[in-house]
Amino acid sequence: MKVLSFLLILISCSNYSTSYQILGILPFETKSHFAIGESIMKTLAEFFHNVTVVSPYPQNQELHFFKDVSIASAEWNGEYVEAEVPAFLNLEKPEIIPSLKFLYQSGEETVNYVMSHPKIIELIESGQTYNACIIENTHFEALQGLAEIFDCILITYTTYPSVYLLDRMASSISPTSYVPNSFLDYTHKMNFHERFLNTFNTLVERIFYEFYHLPNQRRLYQKYFPNAQRSFDDVYKNSSLIFVNDNPVISSPRPLTPNMINIGGIHVRQADPLTAKLQKFLNNAKDGVVVFTMGSNLQGTDWDEEQREAFLKAFGKLKQKVLWKYEDELPNKPKNVKTMKWLPQRDILAHPNVKLFITHGGLLGTFEAAISGVPVLGIPMFGDQRMNVANAILHGNGLKLDAADITEENVSKALNELLNNPKYSENAQHLSSMYKDRTIPAKMQVVYWTEYVIRHKGAPHLRVDANHLNLLQLYSLDVYCSFAVIIAAIIYVNYLLSKVICKKLFSSKVVKEKKQ
Ligand SMILES: *[C@@H]1O[C@H](CO)[C@@H](O)[C@H](O)[C@H]1NC(C)=O
Ligand SMILES: *[C@@H]1O[C@H](CO)[C@@H](O)[C@H](O)[C@H]1NC(C)=O
Ligand SMILES: *[C@@H]1O[C@H](CO)[C@@H](O)[C@H](O)[C@H]1NC(C)=O
Numbered sequence: 021m022k023v024l025s026f027l028l029i030l031i032s033c034s035n036y037s038t039s040y041q042i043l044g045i046l047p048f049e050t051k052s053h054f055a056i057g058e059s060i061m062k063t064l065a066e067f068f069h070n071v072t073v074v075s076p077y078p079q080n081q082e083l084h085f086f087k088d089v090s091i092a093s094a095e096w097n098g099e100y101v102e103a104e105v106p107a108f109l110n111l112e113k114p115e116i117i118p119s120l121k122f123l124y125q126s127g128e129e130t131v132n133y134v135m136s137h138p139k140i141i142e143l144i145e146s147g148q149t150y151n152a153c154i155i156e157n158t159h160f161e162a163l164q165g166l167a168e169i170f171d172c173i174l175i176t177y178t179t180y181p182s183v184y185l186l187d188r189m190a191s192s193i194s195p196t197s198y199v200p201n202s203f204l205d206y207t208h209k210m211n212f213h214e215r216f217l218n219t220f221n222t223l224v225e226r227i228f229y230e231f232y233h234l235p236n237q238r239r240l241y242q243k244y245f246p247n248a249q250r251s252f253d254d255v256y257k258n259s260s261l262i263f264v265n266d267n268p269v270i271s272s273p274r275p276l277t278p279n280m281i282n283i284g285g286i287h288v289r290q291a292d293p294l295t296a297k298l299q300k301f302l303n304n305a306k307d308g309v310v311v312f313t314m315g316s317n318l319q320g321t322d323w324d325e326e327q328r329e330a331f332l333k334a335f336g337k338l339k340q341k342v343l344w345k346y347e348d349e350l351p352n353k354p355k356n357v358k359t360m361k362w363l364p365q366r367d368i369l370a371h372p373n374v375k376l377f378i379t380h381g382g383l384l385g386t387f388e389a390a391i392s393g394v395p396v397l398g399i400p401m402f403g404d405q406r407m408n409v410a411n412a413i414l415h416g417n418g419l420k421l422d423a424a425d426i427t428e429e430n431v432s433k434a435l436n437e438l439l440n441n442p443k444y445s446e447n448a449q450h451l452s453s454m455y456k457d458r459t460i461p462a463k464m465q466v467v468y469w470t471e472y473v474i475r476h477k478g479a480p481h482l483r484v485d486a487n488h489l490n491l492l493q494l495y496s497l498d499v500y501c502s503f504a505v506i507i508a509a510i511i512y513v514n515y516l517l518s519k520v521i522c523k524k525l526f527s528s529k530v531v532k533e534k535k536q
Contacts, residue, residue, distance in 0.1 A: 039068050040151040040474050046075040047134045048158050051316045052384050056179045056265050059287045063463045091137045116203050116221050124233045127159030135244040151474045161237045164255050165245035173478050176259045180404050181266030191486035192277045196222045199274045205406035207414040208272035257487045260473040269454045270390045271411045279482040281469050286462040288391050291370035305341040308375035313345035315382045320346030327426045334431035376438050381405035393452035395444035416447035
């Protein structure tokens with residue numbers, strides 16, 4: 021059946037399909053970011069497009085129609101100053117300024133790194149052109165200048181939803197009354213207090229972006245593309261498509277312009293078979309399995325002594341088995357706990373015996389759990405993780421535990437609630453079925469839209485006509501000001517008139533009174 025539907029999809033696509041030359045620039049050195057770009061590029065290669073991928077993570081094996089251009093740091097002899105990572109662990113409250121500083125700084129480093137990498141210089145000098153360039157944008161907007169060099173249609177994507185740079189590039193709107201800032205722990209349902217803080221933090225972000233980050237990227241653009249015909253501001257707003265790693269079912273609904281396409285969940289591939297040992301462990305867990313991993317950046321060994329003890333004691337009381345991504349020996353662990361240095365997370369979550377996923381709330385894991393119908397216990401650390409966990413709480417498929425509140429008692433309480441109250445698993449199953457009920461899967465969105473903009477030589481007709489508007493005009497503040505002036509003028513004229521009339525009446529009365 022699956023084979024049949026795959027063939028049908030192939031046939032329906034090959035109606036239009038010619039093989040295009042597509043360049044992917046996926047420069048950000050973080051595995052979770054790469055996973056999204058990699059899924060996009062691999063999908064296009066599966067549909068017979070001739071794909072070239074610039075990234076720090078070359079494939080381990082040769083793939084058809086897929087050519088790697090590795091920009092791994094090892095092949096670069098320049099000076100790479102890593103952005104300063106704020107002390108995220110145990111950060112009690114979301115802090116927007118250190119997070120922005122980190123993002124903007126790593127955005128600048130990435131532009132410098134990519135544009136001086138010998139492999140990129142070689143690619144530029146080769147004179148090769150492409151039908152489309154798919155360029156990641158995690159605050160390195162200057163790289164969009166490469167579209168002119170490779171004479172290609174520009175497609176951008178971000179690996180997370182609901183960020184200001186997307187709205188700014190697409191001239192989309194995101195009212196702070198119901199679009200949560202991705203650094204906070206809010207969803208689209210906010211009370212007054214939350215809307216107040218959401219608006220305030222978003223305003224701070226917009227001001228920094230506008231007056232610090234964009235000028236900086238403009239300067240980098242001028243440095244690396246001195247002969248460009250197009251200006252930074254034109255290129256910045258010229259993406260034919262913007263792929264957004266989001267899905268309103270799993271996160272929060274929000275407005276998008278017609279050229280912004282949700283592809284959230286694209287990285288969730290069909291589950292691969294597990295190793296025999298893991299398969300046996302999961303099959304034999306009659307009461308179910310709790311899976312615990314904090315993603316690729318955080319290690320099990322990062323927990324301090326007390327936190328580790330709290331987890332172990334709470335796990336020891338469960339009838340379920342626990343599979344913990346832990347990179348070291350773990351002495352005194354209860355019988356039901358198994359540790360592994362690395363977990364094939366996607367494949368494990370797809371196993372029917374998995375009852376709970378303990379996670380930092382990264383977007384990829386959150387989507388994998390929701391699509392697999394597994395409830396989550398989120399221990400958010402930084403970036404958009406608080407927002408993702410807040411969404412899971414809103415949808416009723418998860419709970420949150422703050423890192424500062426980790427005690428045996430609190431961990432046990434959360435585990436018991438999630439494992440024994442069936443509503444979490446029912447809600448997770450419901451999310452999964454809503455996500456899967458769609459006209460076309462995320463992968464096909466990528467293929468269809470990429471081919472569409474190439475066929476039609478860009479898609480200015482999908483862009484809202486706001487490129488020439490400044491911020492005052494975009495939000496109609498100039499119009500509201502004229503309304504205010506007109507109303508003030510009317511009130512003033514009325515005031516003058518009534519003054520004159522009053523004077524007339526009053527003076528004639530006085531005259532009459534005098535006469536009497
Ligand atoms: C695919 O692209 C490479 C350059 O990246 C080029 O050498 C090759 O000829 C292309 N193949 C096809 C079939 O277009
Ligand atoms: C915008 O994109 C279109 C389609 O790729 C291209 O023809 C045009 O030259 C670009 N303009 C600017 C200013 O980048
Ligand atoms: C458990 O978590 C709550 C917050 O949910 C916190 O106020 C409390 O101090 C924690 N309990 C313990 C024993 O640490």
